[in-house]
Amino acid sequence: MSTPLRVASYTYEHTEALFDGRVPIEGAEAVFETAPLVSDIFRRTVEGRYDVAEYGLTYFLRTFDLDESPFLALPVFPNRNFRHSSVFVNTAAGIEKPQDLAGRTIGEFAMFGHDPGVWIKGIFSDEFGLTPDRSRWVVGGTDHPVPAFDWVPQPVPDGIDVRHAADGATLGAMLESGEIDALISVDVPQALLGGSKRIARLFPDYERVERDYYRRTGIFPAMHVVAVPRKLAERDDLMAAVYRAFHQAKEMAQQKYRDGARKQHMGVVTPWFSRHFEENRALLGEDWWPYGLAANRTMLDTFLRYHYEQGLSKHLLTSEDIIVPALLDT
Template sequence: MSAKLSIATYAYEHTEALFDGRVTIDGVDATLHTAPLVSDIFRGMLEGRYDVAEFGLTYFLRSFDPESLEGAPFMALPIFPNRNFRHSAVFVNTAAGITRPQDLTGRTIGEFALFGHDAGVWLKGILSDEYGVTFDRCRWVIGGTDHPIPTFDWVPQPVPDGVDVRHAADGETLGAMLESGEIDALISVDVPRSLLNGSTKIARLFPDYENVERDYYRRTGIFPPMHIVAVRKELVERTDILKSVYRAFGEAKELTQQKYRQDALKQHMGVITPWFSRHFEENRTLLGEDWWPYGLTANRKAVDTFLRYHYEQGLSKHLLTSEDIFVPAFLDT
């Protein structure tokens, strides 16, 4: 008899085969869900609407009992549906005199959604490790980039002692505050619309971010994961079911990767981006044949680095390890 599971993930190209039925989950009667905003999926998981769901790493970690690992309602599968290099996610006011990362010290910085969103955890950690810029020497304003958003009161919001953090006022947006100079810089998964529209008042901290990010990968081997797939604690012992879920997500992802490999023979003529094949070739050379890997072996260093950053930034009370957060049956994947 098939197990009934409610499964939620964003509709990426590498999850499309789960939604259209090209990939099925053996032994599971799955009801698949998505949402216009991926954060709505996170909230739905926290509110008990799903059995299995894509989850931002920090949202997942904030669900852990700060005093004990026993109270965690979820564990993770080493499926990474969302990942991105993040040097491209730092924006500055061009009149603020910020020309290098070290110039961020002592500044007022906006951050999208909450203090320590996934991209923010990565960037604060990288700024500290590589440039000596620590988050506690800056002031922080939380909010929406181009649309006001309320405080995410459905998820714990720890803030380290002595760190100046406030939420933007009602109606304020971080993009407008950056353009006016009310804040000096911004860390955001969303690019400020005014920058895309040609504003000269906003620029990226790393103008040549692609080469900076490629160099970061060459040196560290880290392609930063943003999200994992979480499962309810009561499913942890159902390894047969969870292995089917893991295989299905992997098969859907591999179908997408294989299409890009095959389309290289025709220079990706179905893609409307000029020089895409050249870009694909460069990525394949740098990142390998499986450039978006699932499983813990290929991702352990990246995950453990994020866990360290989360702890150092005061978002986790304990320094967690991969063994603490992943379903035990998947530690050797």
Template sequence: MNTELSIGVYAYEHTEALFDGRVTVDGVDATFETAPLVSDIFRRAVEGHYDLAEFGLTYFLRTFDLDDAPFLALPILPNRNFRHSAIFVNTAGGIVKPQDLAGRTVGEFALYGHDAGIWPKGILADEYGVTPDQCRWVIGGTNHPVPAFDWVPQPVPDGVDVRHAEDGQTLGAMLESGEIDALISVDVPQAVLDGSPKVARLFPDYEAVERDYYRRTGIFPPMHIIAIRRELA
């Protein structure tokens, strides 16, 4: 008799064969669920809705701050991406190179040190000498307001200034107005989508920069793993 498992995973092109049944799991009757935002899958996993789930790597590490860490990680990486393209700047702020971010106010999507934010922070520190404590950080949604993620621990390193955006504020609008100087976000700010000259990528030719990064380091950054509940494992 097959084991029944509920599995939460985002509906990418490379996972669609799981949803339509072309690919099955041996010995398992799997029910696959997705959500509009991948962070909704993470939240539902923490709330116990899934047996296995796609889970942000930094979110997984945060669960070890809980009294009873609920997950083990399987070495399956459904999401890997380079993130030089995820850094945006206000074009009137005089930021033309990464070093210009020192002393600036930077927005970050969702929470401090999220999956797509930890890699740019590391790159800025390791390759350009800009460490997180040299900036002020504002957390929130890019094009839509996002409440604080109170379902996962949010430790912040000593000496790093972090605050959440005010109710109703979006980081994209704050960047376009100059209230923040830069933004780290996978979601492209609406100003860029609208062709506004007020917002641009820090690395305009980001694909060439990312290819060079991979040639030099051999790193293809992992974003998400598959988390399995400990009692099931």
């Protein structure tokens, strides 16, 4: 008898085959749901609407400080991105390197310690000695006001100055006006996209910086995992089936690009895409978006360390603490 499953994920190209039915979940009768904003999926996950759901790493980890943490994770990482490109500065603030952010006011999207923020703060601490307590923080929306997320724990360590942006204010406008000096955001400020000269990236040549970061560390930062309730996580066969389905859907998306290389990706509208694909393949390998714990342990344990060091976890967790037991050998 098939197990009914309510599954939620953003509609990425590497989840399309799940949504359109090309890849089924063996032994399950799965119904898939998405949302315009991925944070809506996170909130509904907290509300218990799903059996399997994409979940931001920091949102997921914050539940481990509750009396009973409700979720474990599959080693499936549907959203990942290099994060040096997520730091923006006011061009009049005189900020040219990460160390210049000491003593400055920095905006952060949504909350203190959103996933890109955890990554880049950790990198800044490791590589430049810049810890979060050396700056002031304002949280809010980049181009649209975002109220405080009252459905997720919001720990702020002692000694760190954090406030929420005023009602109706946006961090993008505050950065352009100079009210804040810098911004860490998953969203590129609209003013920058519109050609404003008052906002720039901290790392103008961010692709070179991020490629160098990968060469040195082997880390392709993940933002999200796929979470399941702990009771469901006890069903080893079902967890293996869910993992296989996500993996197969992702592999189908990657294979499309491998096959497209033969025809110089004529189906892609981006000029010189094949050259870019060759560069990525040479650096990241044949499986450039890996699932499974073995290929992601260093990345995941690094994020867990950052989360703890930034005061967002009470205890230093390991991969074994958070991954579904049946999938630890993936």
